[in-house]
Structure formats: structure tokens, C-alpha cells
Amino acid sequence: MNPLVSLTPAEVAARLKAKTAVLVDVREPDEHAREHISGAVTAPLSAFEGATLGLTPGKDVIFMCRSGNRTGAHFDRLAARIAGPAHVLAGGLDAWKKAGLPVRTDTKQPLELMRQVQMAAGGLILVGGLLGAMVHPAFWSLSAFVGAGLFVAGATGFCGMARLLAVMPWNRRMRPN
Known part of the structure; x- marks a missing residue:
């Protein structure tokens, strides 16, 4: 098993410039389409086992995500897919x-789907709370409904709001550049 070796951005940039490494972006396609490091190979974590990495033998493999949390949490799974460090x-x-x-x-790419979910859920909870306080207490059920949906999404991995937002017109035009 490969030990977790973290590299600073400067170290990664130097290896990429020297062409001794390949950078693998494990974020989702919508995240990558909106913002990415040039030359990064995209291999979403959600489909990683089935992804074709197309890595060049003899080059270091460096995994990346938005904050480092996903790559750190799934490092063993990621490292198992490559030969070498x-x-x-x-x-x-x-x-x-x-x-x-x-x-x-x-x-021009839409915001990442998870950010859209967070904004929609937060907005609905806020509206439900305000309407419940100012108009009628029955509106608090909107906040409760959204909260229950978030709980189910966390417990099962299925997010109905994400599925709904994914088919909206502004999300259908996603394309990696």
C-alpha cells in the first residue's frame, strides 16, 4: 500500500512543469468544467473505479480535489488504482x-451542483421560517420538509433536489473545456 504523501502547490507545479507528473482531478464533471488546473486528467471519484485514467508509466501521479478532503479520505482507494507512488x-x-x-x-458554466443544492435548500428553509413567523405557522412545514430531504440525502446518498436541479436548462449545457 502506498503511504499518503502530500505535496505543496509549488512542488506540484514544479513537477508538472518538468513533465514528471500527471495531475488527476477527482472532482465531479460540473466542478471541473467551471474551474480546473490546466492539463489535469479528470476522473470523478463517483465513477473512479470505472474511469480510464490513461496514465503515462514512469510519471508521478498526484491526486487533487477542491480542498484536499476527498483525496485524503479516499487515498487508499485512489492509490490502489496505480502502480507506483x-x-x-x-x-x-x-x-x-x-x-x-x-x-x-x-x-459561463453553471455553479457546481452541490452549491446549487445548498443555495436552494438554504433559501427554502429561510423562506419557510420567515413565512412561518410572519404569515402562518403552517409555512414552517416547508423548512421541515427540506430538512427531512437533507437528512435522507445524507443517510442514503440520494438527493432528490440534486436530481431535479441537474435537469434544469442551465445545467444541461455543462461541458468540459
Whole structure:
């Protein structure tokens, strides 16, 4: 088993510049389409076992996500898919940007689906609470309904709101650049 080796953004940038490493982005396609590091291979964690990585033998493999949490939590699973040493970008894309390193951003792409879910759920809970306090207590049931949906999503991995938002017109045009 490969030990977890974290590399700083500067170390990763140097290895990418020297062409001695390949960067594997395990974020979801909607996250990658909106913002990514140039040259990163996309292999979403949700479909990682079935993904074709197409890695060049002899190059270091560096896994990355947005904050480093996903790659850290799933490192054993990720490292098992490659022969040789595996590394992670410490702090993920957030640390890369904080270090002032370049990213490709496509603001025409929709916000990441999870952010849309968080905004919609938070907005519905807030509206339910305000209407319950100002109009009629029955509106608090809206907040309770959304809260129950979030609980079910966390417990089962199925998020009805995410499924609904995914088919909205603004999300159908997602494409990686």
C-alpha cells in the first residue's frame, strides 16, 4: 500500500512543469468544467473505479480535489488504482489558487451542483421560517420538509433536489473545456 504523501502547490507545479507528473482531478464533471488546473486528467471519484485514467508509466501521479478532503479520505482507494507512488495536492485547488498559481475558469458554466443544492435548500428553509413567523405557522412545514430531504440525502446518498436541479436548462449545457 502506498503511504499518503502530500505535496505543496509549488512542488506540484514544479513537477508538472518538468513533465514528471500527471495531475488527476477527482472532482465531479460540473466542478471541473467551471474551474480546473490546466492539463489535469479528470476522473470523478463517483465513477473512479470505472474511469480510464490513461496514465503515462514512469510519471508521478498526484491526486487533487477542491480542498484536499476527498483525496485524503479516499487515498487508499485512489492509490490502489496505480502502480507506483501516489501523491495528493495538499489543500487541493483552494491551496493552488491561494498560492497564486493559474487556473482555467469558465464562468459561463453553471455553479457546481452541490452549491446549487445548498443555495436552494438554504433559501427554502429561510423562506419557510420567515413565512412561518410572519404569515402562518403552517409555512414552517416547508423548512421541515427540506430538512427531512437533507437528512435522507445524507443517510442514503440520494438527493432528490440534486436530481431535479441537474435537469434544469442551465445545467444541461455543462461541458468540459
